[in-house]
Amino acid sequence: MASVPERLIDAATRLFAAKGFDRVAVQEIVDLAGVTKGAMYHYFGSKDDLLHEIYGSLLRMQTERLVGIADGSAPVAERLRAAAVDVVVTSVDNFDQARVYFRSADQLAEDKRREVRAERRRYHERFRSLVEEGQEAGVFRADVPADLTVHYFFGTVHHLGQWYSADGPLSAEQVGGHFADLLLGSLRPA
Amino acid sequence: MASVPERLIDAATRLFAAKGFDRVAVQEIVDLAGVTKGAMYHYFGSKDDLLHEIYGSLLRMQTERLVGIADGSAPVAERLRAAAVDVVVTSVDNFDQARVYFRSADQLAEDKRREVRAERRRYHERFRSLVEEGQEAGVFRADVPADLTVHYFFGTVHHLGQWYSADGPLSAEQVGGHFADLLLGSLRPA
Amino acid sequence: MASVPERLIDAATRLFAAKGFDRVAVQEIVDLAGVTKGAMYHYFGSKDDLLHEIYGSLLRMQTERLVGIADGSAPVAERLRAAAVDVVVTSVDNFDQARVYFRSADQLAEDKRREVRAERRRYHERFRSLVEEGQEAGVFRADVPADLTVHYFFGTVHHLGQWYSADGPLSAEQVGGHFADLLLGSLRPA
């Protein structure tokens, strides 16, 4: 059986994903994890801590993978495509974690919020610089600001949590592929 | 001075947009509106009612406009572009309402949630049928499911609430234009 | 159509009987009566007033009838029997009013409560004096205090509201007859 902190993180992830941070009572989390409140407060300083822990790890993992992909030597279009597919696939593979992030990122207390924002900005900027690289190389259209393009695509990814279901007809790879197609398509020079 | 229900809706819209439905106390709303709780419950059955009222009106308005645009006689690409610009512009023009909708749509109690979903689906489907029309006419690529394209674009629109600011460098029309460019670009046949 | 005060009394009677005084909102009463709150407060000083009005009239009526019966010239056993049947029958004939009285008599504010108690005592005492008359005449057993006998029988009557139903197998007259049989039976000298 998993360790107590792991069980707590798992329980919290599932509940936050399903109902949203503010709608989940600490009591529900510890019940689902099969421990008591005292145990939770032994390992985590607060309910906020739990939230922070949850998407901190996803966010760090995705950032690492993005860097690995973006720093590669393939043509920029291929790297952008791979990055786009990857963020979709890892979000779906860790769907509960991702949904928590998509819906509850703003509910952290100030200090942790800053931390998350900084990480998120790193991700955004690395992604944007890929777009810019393509624009400078002349393979992507340059009449739409790269920043806007990144917002455009990330909105799409964040929205996954609202409609995607593992039981649906499309696998994560298929959705990622289609979304990458649309992104690359929209960047073709006119 | 505006009527009491209007003042309540305004206050609730501002607060829900800023902090999220669950983080706003009824007391804050009535304080900002300058009335008492009793007055609020005279006009609205619950805090939920207030929420429902807020984005119900935006959603209905956007649906109406979409239908007006989509039923026109212009070429399908032009109609889709106009619809895309319109949803961005009306979301920004009613930004607080839109942000409430983007972040709190799921927090309604069951019965009202169904109502909102039905309306949202209507919007989604009218938009999708525009994409399909273009696919059938051969002016849009058909290798990406229309449904997915619509999710793709709406994610983008929903995400506006997370980064757009009226103080930023881009007007609603500019953002709408760029987003429409990207959407139309991504739909060009390969 | 009945007058406004009458409609209010009727509505209140029905609702108080069904749910108990404290569980009925003034709003429900005026809705059922088809008037507004202002109208109610025009005719009645308070919700308490309505309650008082309701069983005041039943109580007065039953007291009058008791006096009429008890002051007759028939043998005391016949008069007691008639009185016993009468209180059952009039309670069932005005069942909602009676139920309000049975369950909500104690919920009045102090001054009206005193008034009701005084009337109730009058009833109790006239009934008791009938029992005593029979005891002195030697036709009723005297080893049980008359006072206790009256409590005994009135408990029975008050309890009607908890189980009697007009849809049941027994008419008011039948129940009254049986109860009178039991009362008279219990008073037979040993």
Place this chain on the structure above:
Amino acid sequence: MASVPERLIDAATRLFAAKGFDRVAVQEIVDLAGVTKGAMYHYFGSKDDLLHEIYGSLLRMQTERLVGIADGSAPVAERLRAAAVDVVVTSVDNFDQARVYFRSADQLAEDKRREVRAERRRYHERFRSLVEEGQEAGVFRADVPADLTVHYFFGTVHHLGQWYSADGPLSAEQVGGHFADLLLGSLRPA
């Protein structure tokens, strides 16, 4: 000093008996018990729970005792008399509990109400079968339905709460004895 749940039950019993369930605020209960609201909701799910707990225990106790008495081997008239005395005596010995039961039994929410009704029916039926046993044996009059006789007697018992006082001239045993005399007397064959 008694445990917190016990103190809460005691406080609630006293207050419900004196003022009726709906007229007692949770705040009053916890103040009288010397604890906070949070503590109360730690032990009891709701105000209703408290009510249920209070007369649940009395009702179960009385049912057990009734069964013990009724299943004995004494002549049926003696067993009925003992049962009648017992319900009066135990009601007076636990007078606050009994008064809560007599006046507030109907104020429970649906599910608990059903439970209480079932227990009450068990009591009623065991008592009725005693009456029927005597009727079949020919020692009790059979021209009054046994069911009605039971309602008749229980009305009497329920009414105790409205007039009996420990400071009065009669002990619980005396009242029980007189009531039993009246009941047995009324059942003598004509």
Place this chain on the structure above:
DNA sequence: AATGAATGAGAGTTCATTCAT
């Protein structure tokens, strides 16, 4: 390492009553 009783502040909601019109 872990318990779970207890806190205390605040949540949303209800409601009898008042009063300007």
Place this chain on the structure above:
DNA sequence: CATGAATGAACTCTCATTCAT
């Protein structure tokens, strides 16, 4: 006569967190 908007106090219940054990 009658309206219905508005009040304000009280209501039941929730919950993250603490702390003695």
